[in-house]
Amino acid sequence: MAFECPNGTEVSQSLAHFVANPGIGIVESNLQLCPKSFTEGIATSKFVPDTKPESGKGVKLKGASKINSKKGIKAPVSALNQSSIPGDVVFNCGLSITDLPPALISEILNCLDPKDLGVVSCVSPILQRVASEHHAWKQFYCERWGLPAASLAVGSGVVDDDKSWRELFVEREFRSKTFMGQYSIDVLYGHTEAVRTIFLLASAKLIFTSGYDSVVRMWDMENGLSIASSRPLGCTIRAVAADRKLLVAGGTDGFIHCWRAVEDLPHSFEFRATQNQNTEVRLWGHEGPITSLALDLTRIYSGSWDTTVRVWDRHSMKCTAVLRHSDWVWALVPHDTTVASTSGSDVYVWDTDSGTLVTIVHNAHVGNTYALARSHTGDFLFTGGEDGAIHMYEIVNDGYESKAWHVAVWVPHSAAVYSLAFEFPWLVSASSDGKLALIDVRKLLKISKRALGKRVSKVKHLGGDIVEPPQRMLHGFKSNLFSVDIGAERIVCGGEEGVVRIWNFTEALEIERRARALRGIRLDNRMRRRKLQTELSNKSGRSDQCSVAAKKNAVTCIWPKRGMSGKLKA
Amino acid sequence: MAKESGSSKIEMLEISNEAMAEAQSSKIEMLEINNEAMAEAQSSKTVTMKPAEAEESKTETQKITDEESKNVPIAATEEESKKLSITKVEESKNAATATTEGEKEEAKVSLKTLDGVTFEVEAWIAKEMETVQAYIDDTSADTSAAIAIPLHNVAGRELARMVEYCKEHRRASVSAGNLKEFEERFAAALNLYEMKDLIIAANYLNTKKLLESLSRCIAKAIKNKSVEFVRDYFGVTNDYTTEEEAQYRETNAWAFRNVDEDSRN
Numbered sequence: 001m002a003f004e005c006p007n008g009t010e011v012s013q014s015l016a017h018f019v020a021n022p023g024i025g026i027v028e029s030n031l032q033l034c035p036k037s038f039t040e041g042i043a044t045s046k047f048v049p050d051t052k053p054e055s056g057k058g059v060k061l062k063g064a065s066k067i068n069s070k071k072g073i074k075a076p077v078s079a080l081n082q083s084s085i086p087g088d089v090v091f092n093c094g095l096s097i098t099d100l101p102p103a104l105i106s107e108i109l110n111c112l113d114p115k116d117l118g119v120v121s122c123v124s125p126i127l128q129r130v131a132s133e134h135h136a137w138k139q140f141y142c143e144r145w146g147l148p149a150a151s152l153a154v155g156s157g158v159v160d161d162d163k164s165w166r167e168l169f170v171e172r173e174f175r176s177k178t179f180m181g182q183y184s185i186d187v188l189y190g191h192t193e194a195v196r197t198i199f200l201l202a203s204a205k206l207i208f209t210s211g212y213d214s215v216v217r218m219w220d221m222e223n224g225l226s227i228a229s230s231r232p233l234g235c236t237i238r239a240v241a242a243d244r245k246l247l248v249a250g251g252t253d254g255f256i257h258c259w260r261a262v263e264d265l266p267h268s269f270e271f272r273a274t275q276n277q278n279t280e281v282r283l284w285g286h287e288g289p290i291t292s293l294a295l296d297l298t299r300i301y302s303g304s305w306d307t308t309v310r311v312w313d314r315h316s317m318k319c320t321a322v323l324r325h326s327d328w329v330w331a332l333v334p335h336d337t338t339v340a341s342t343s344g345s346d347v348y349v350w351d352t353d354s355g356t357l358v359t360i361v362h363n364a365h366v367g368n369t370y371a372l373a374r375s376h377t378g379d380f381l382f383t384g385g386e387d388g389a390i391h392m393y394e395i396v397n398d399g400y401e402s403k404a405w406h407v408a409v410w411v412p413h414s415a416a417v418y419s420l421a422f423e424f425p426w427l428v429s430a431s432s433d434g435k436l437a438l439i440d441v442r443k444l445l446k447i448s449k450r451a452l453g454k455r456v457s458k459v460k461h462l463g464g465d466i467v468e469p470p471q472r473m474l475h476g477f478k479s480n481l482f483s484v485d486i487g488a489e490r491i492v493c494g495g496e497e498g499v500v501r502i503w504n505f506t507e508a509l510e511i512e513r514r515a516r517a518l519r520g521i522r523l524d525n526r527m528r529r530r531k532l533q534t535e536l537s538n539k540s541g542r543s544d545q546c547s548v549a550a551k552k553n554a555v556t557c558i559w560p561k562r563g564m565s566g567k568l569k570a
Numbered sequence: 571m572a573k574e575s576g577s578s579k580i581e582m583l584e585i586s587n588e589a590m591a592e593a594q595s596s597k598i599e600m601l602e603i604n605n606e607a608m609a610e611a612q613s614s615k616t617v618t619m620k621p622a623e624a625e626e627s628k629t630e631t632q633k634i635t636d637e638e639s640k641n642v643p644i645a646a647t648e649e650e651s652k653k654l655s656i657t658k659v660e661e662s663k664n665a666a667t668a669t670t671e672g673e674k675e676e677a678k679v680s681l682k683t684l685d686g687v688t689f690e691v692e693a694w695i696a697k698e699m700e701t702v703q704a705y706i707d708d709t710s711a712d713t714s715a716a717i718a719i720p721l722h723n724v725a726g727r728e729l730a731r732m733v734e735y736c737k738e739h740r741r742a743s744v745s746a747g748n749l750k751e752f753e754e755r756f757a758a759a760l761n762l763y764e765m766k767d768l769i770i771a772a773n774y775l776n777t778k779k780l781l782e783s784l785s786r787c788i789a790k791a792i793k794n795k796s797v798e799f800v801r802d803y804f805g806v807t808n809d810y811t812t813e814e815e816a817q818y819r820e821t822n823a824w825a826f827r828n829v830d831e832d833s834r835n
Binding site: 097098099100101104107108109110111112113114115116117118119120121122123124125126127128170173174 | 762766769770773781782785786788789790792793794795796797800801804805806807808809810814815818819821822824825826
């Protein structure tokens with residue numbers, strides 16, 4: 001370091017000298033770029049007037065930036081030096097995005113969806129490492145399906161240790177194809193009249209049903225056995241909702257009957273309590289029949305024909321808000337701080353905390369809008385109505401106001417749609433024509449995300465040309481289907497016949513694997529037969545050679561040997 | 571006399587470049603050696619330079635001391651320093667004067683970039699850059715008004731773009747449609763190289779809105795495209811072997827449905 005500062009001084013002197021003599025600038029730069037040994041630098045430091053070798057030493061010490069600065073200064077002197085500067089710029093710039101730190105690349109990849117992340121994983125190992133990052137995949141999983149069911153029982157830490165979120169996502173994505181596979185049908189008998197409502201609690205493997213016989217029944221999801229049934233509640237039960245803590249049922253008389261979960265019981269709910277009376281509560285407040293119920297972590301939502309939706313606090317069991325509509329309320333679905341509801345032929349979206357109306361869709365259906373479903377992120381609404389059509393809306397929140405854009409329409413039924421259920425990417429509809437329609441909405445979700453902000457392209461989707469027909473229709477009923485639910489690779493529905501049907505798709509993947517294995521075995525057998533036939537044709541070739549040899553012998557033999565050749569031919 | 575004035579200007583540029591080079595190299599060295607080096611630098615410069623230049627060198631040494639004491643955070647990846655030509659410096663100066671022409675009455679903050687250009691921006695633009703705002707909060711009001719804040723990792727071209735973005739973003743925030751239109755127009759004017767430099771500068775100055783906007787634009791360009799398109803757009807060399815790539819394609823086969831096949835070309 002002691003030699004750096006004197007060299008700096010002399011470098012400036014040599015630059016002044018260079019400006020004074022522009023003719024020999026090139027020669028001096030060549031001399032200055034020559035490397036010098038360290039001992040020569042020490043030895044020649046005594047000779048102050050001799051500036052050339054010491055200036056070369058200084059250039060070497062300061063590195064490339066000094067050379068660049070000299071080239072910059074030479075620019076007004078000669079045109080040849082000007083052309084070299086763009087060359088330096090082009091050489092230095094790297095057009096690769098991987099020059100960015102991984103945190104910034106991760107910021108860019110967080111704006112992508114899972115399919116694009118999968119494509120980016122195949123680009124290079126660096127991007128593959130960043131694309132497999134943990135928190136993005138958890139966000140994708142929870143957006144589509146919520147937290148996995150196992151984490152509720154075991155705890156979210158264990159799930160993280162067992163599998164990465166990416167593996168969970170890919171596995172779940174693969175298993176969502178099962179609804180296109182083979183199924184088995186279970187029929188649950190027990191109700192004496194029509195089944196009006198069904199709820200599938202996949203995390204606890206329970207099914208709750210109720211209907212005109214005013215009894216709430218609890219079924220085991222896997223083996224289809226009846227676990228328990230309640231006392232008659234005195235009127236038609238039109239709505240049931242449950243989670244692992246609370247089961248609620250609403251009836252025609254306008255009350256909400258609640259059962260709290262008991263932790264010791266294997267099936268959580270005790271319908272005929274003999275000891276503890278605190279597990280049952282009955283809420284009053286509605287003036288008409290209750291048509292829909294829903295739960296979230298802190299609230300109970302109920303919709304009624306008295307044109308109101310009431311919001312109840314789960315802890316105090318008191319009504320905290322009343323949302324007034326213009327017509328009978330048919331269905332409702334909450335999400336975070338909003339609740340979507342249908343009333344008459346309109347669809348409403350409310351802010352739950354303030355009780356204000358966020359947006360409204362007028363005349364969603366011809367006639368009443370009976371059914372409502374929502375994606376897990378709350379951005380997509382599906383409605384079914386009296387005209388047999390199913391509409392899909394997207395709630396776009398611009399930050400100033402929310403709007404509901406119409407995305408798609410399907411008409412798979414010839415009669416009213418009474419119930420809808422959604423689990424990404426499948427939408428299931430139950431209709432009074434006795435059929436269920438399975439609709440894959442994956443492409444529509446992608447299209448509508450791409451069209452965000454561009455309102456002109458929305459008009460094209462209203463025509464319905466792009467929308468595919470339903471992927472599958474499930475038959476099996478003669479008359480009205482009132483309710484349907486989907487979850488855990490099963491579809492459960494109930495209707496006027498008084499039976500509950502379960503379409504079980506859990507075996508679909510295994511059946512497909514067996515079918516492929518059988519096809520493989522058949523192919524192997526065919527290959528073997530063809531090999532055998534080829535060998536047989538080779539043997540017949542040998543017999544031809546024998547006959548040729550026999551002919552040769554016949555030509556050369558004398559009379560007594562003709563008998564021998566005759567025997568061979570015979 | 572004309573030649574002498576030209577040579578003095580060139581010497582001024584050279585001295586400023588030397589000062590910046592010394593500042594960069596001094597950070598690499600240890601603190602004790604820095605003190606000795608600066609002491610020797612002061613003694614040598616006072617012998618050779620005029621009194622006015624000596625005062626300038628003293629102020630520069632004071633700035634260097636202040637910089638080291640403030641412990642300004644450095645970005646994770648330091649980009650290699652590039653020297654712009656005189657014409658580019660003039661372009662940056664013109665851009666700076668154009669942006670600050672009509673805003674003389676409000677309180678202003680001076681920002682000095684890597685290549686020696688000084689920008690004067692309004693206080694609300696400086697608040698968008700959280701690194702600059704933290705620097706202003708650490709110093710007192712009197713000294714911050716006088717001294718230009720040094721930005722060692724940001725070039726003049728990127729800072730001009732960032733200032734332009736902040737102004738237009740505020741103007742376009744009145745309606746959401748105008749804001750999206752502005753962001754698309756702003757990103758369409760940049761190629762990947764310029765966008766990458768701007769992302770690094772926005773990360774260093776901690777300008778969150780600009781960073782999110784640029785990330786969104788790059789992600790939007792590669793949505794629904796094939797592997798070859800993404801590789802070509804990002805300028806990434808294919809480091810996979812044939813077996814590795816086939817394995818990853820098989821693992822991610824679920825992601826290749828509905829990929830835009832036209833983007834292979």
